[in-house]
Amino acid sequence: MENENLLKQISFIKEIDKIKYIQRRTKLFNSDRNENDAEHSWHLAMMAIVLAEHANEPVDVLKVLKMVLIHDIVEIDAGDTFIYDTAKDHSNTDEELIAAKRIFGMLPKEQAEEFIAIWEEFEEGKTNEAKFARSMDRFEPLLQNTSNKGGTWAELNVDYQRVYDKKKVINEGSTSIWNYSENLLNECVDKGILKK
Amino acid sequence: MENENLLKQISFIKEIDKIKYIQRRTKLFNSDRNENDAEHSWHLAMMAIVLAEHANEPVDVLKVLKMVLIHDIVEIDAGDTFIYDTAKDHSNTDEELIAAKRIFGMLPKEQAEEFIAIWEEFEEGKTNEAKFARSMDRFEPLLQNTSNKGGTWAELNVDYQRVYDKKKVINEGSTSIWNYSENLLNECVDKGILKK
Numbered sequence: 001m002e003n004e005n006l007l008k009q010i011s012f013i014k015e016i017d018k019i020k021y022i023q024r025r026t027k028l029f030n031s032d033r034n035e036n037d038a039e040h041s042w043h044l045a046m047m048a049i050v051l052a053e054h055a056n057e058p059v060d061v062l063k064v065l066k067m068v069l070i071h072d073i074v075e076i077d078a079g080d081t082f083i084y085d086t087a088k089d090h091s092n093t094d095e096e097l098i099a100a101k102r103i104f105g106m107l108p109k110e111q112a113e114e115f116i117a118i119w120e121e122f123e124e125g126k127t128n129e130a131k132f133a134r135s136m137d138r139f140e141p142l143l144q145n146t147s148n149k150g151g152t153w154a155e156l157n158v159d160y161q162r163v164y165d166k167k168k169v170i171n172e173g174s175t176s177i178w179n180y181s182e183n184l185l186n187e188c189v190d191k192g193i194l195k196k
Numbered sequence: 197m198e199n200e201n202l203l204k205q206i207s208f209i210k211e212i213d214k215i216k217y218i219q220r221r222t223k224l225f226n227s228d229r230n231e232n233d234a235e236h237s238w239h240l241a242m243m244a245i246v247l248a249e250h251a252n253e254p255v256d257v258l259k260v261l262k263m264v265l266i267h268d269i270v271e272i273d274a275g276d277t278f279i280y281d282t283a284k285d286h287s288n289t290d291e292e293l294i295a296a297k298r299i300f301g302m303l304p305k306e307q308a309e310e311f312i313a314i315w316e317e318f319e320e321g322k323t324n325e326a327k328f329a330r331s332m333d334r335f336e337p338l339l340q341n342t343s344n345k346g347g348t349w350a351e352l353n354v355d356y357q358r359v360y361d362k363k364k365v366i367n368e369g370s371t372s373i374w375n376y377s378e379n380l381l382n383e384c385v386d387k388g389i390l391k392k
Contacts, residue, residue: 003250003372003376005249006247006250006372006373006376009246009247010339010376012246013239013242013243013246013247013339014225014339014343016239016242017224017225017239020224020231020235028213028216029210029213035216036235038234038235038238038239039216039232039234039235039238041238042234042235042237042238042241042265043209043212043213043234045238045241045261045265046209046212046265046266047209049262049265050205050208050209050303050307051202051205051209053201054199054202061258062257062258062261065241065258065261066245069238069241069242069245070242107246111246143206143209143210147210176199176202177202180199180202180206
């Protein structure tokens with residue numbers, strides 16, 4: 001007899017393959033190739049493991065990993081919203097919640113509830129784990145754009161102040177990473193790849 | 197003053213971006229697009245979280261995640277060795293060890309040592325965590341090839357027995373996933389997408 005949980009879990013595993021096709025606006029390091037959501041999520045997971053010692057408060061790394069690994073799965077239904085898109089709010093939309101319920105809902109009940117709760121905790125950004133996970137999510141494209149002569153900032157004419165306002169949330173997760181980031185943004189201004 | 201650890205960690209984070217360019221032989225689900233190592237590693241991490249309850253022995257999920265997230269980083273220097281390649285052994289080669297020491301060696305000393313040890317533990321496949329992580333690494337392409345009418349098995353004329361011999365290691369990590377896998381392999385034979 002087949003294991004009912006296992007069958008549900010395998011359906012979910014096949015479904016989430018789709019995030020490999022979701023293109024982000026940001027490019028890979030020193031590259032003109034767009035990053036996809038699976039690559040991005042892998043990179044955030046690696047960053048969370050490697051940089052955990054810099055979190056402002058002690059974090060449960062396993063929970064942070066779950067957050068960054070699943071945070072973009074809702075985009076399978078809801079699509080990627082670009083952070084500097086002024087027409088659409090990037091915050092937790094109804095569309096994303098419906099997506100979370102459909103996709104995580106493919107899992108056995110308890111697991112589905114756990115995944116929805118973790119995704120909501122990440123979106124709300126209030127716990128230590130969510131703050132640190134969100135700082136990783138802002139830090140990766142900052143490094144990428146810096147490596148790409150301004151990347152999406154240059155491409156879409158986003159100025160220093162708008163970048164600064166989006167990135168300063170890094171400080172809630174890690175002050176040392178924020179200090180590094182602020183220096184990097186100032187260097188970008190000095191080099192002329194970010195307009196003040 | 198800059199934080200010395202942080203600078204080393206950021207160099208490592210930039211370096212590992214390269215695994216996004218390493219193409220595997222296996223294709224995405226229902227697709228003719230090759231999977232890359234970052235996408236593969238993300239998928240194994242998701243599988244490990246979702247399927248942990250099926251491990252034969254209780255596993256430290258955080259350690260399993262570290263294993264699957266880093267296991268292919270050595271391929272930045274050593275390249276991807278295809279599992280059915282008879283000319284080159286897939287086991288832990290000298291080339292891979294040199295790669296591990298160079299790439300993980302970019303990290304602060306203690307972290308470098310931890311990563312090398314975790315990678316070696318995965319390669320040796322003896323602990324509960326390594327057995328389960330390795331079963332994920334064999335199970336994902338089995339699901340992918342099945343979805344792709346035999347995928348790399350058909351493409352490279354790999355018969356049932358050779359697939360079976362490579363896949364049976366899944367049983368060491370999870371007997372219930374192995375039972376599912378064995379049924380799937382038999383179905384593939386029945387459908388004529390795997391030759392006996």
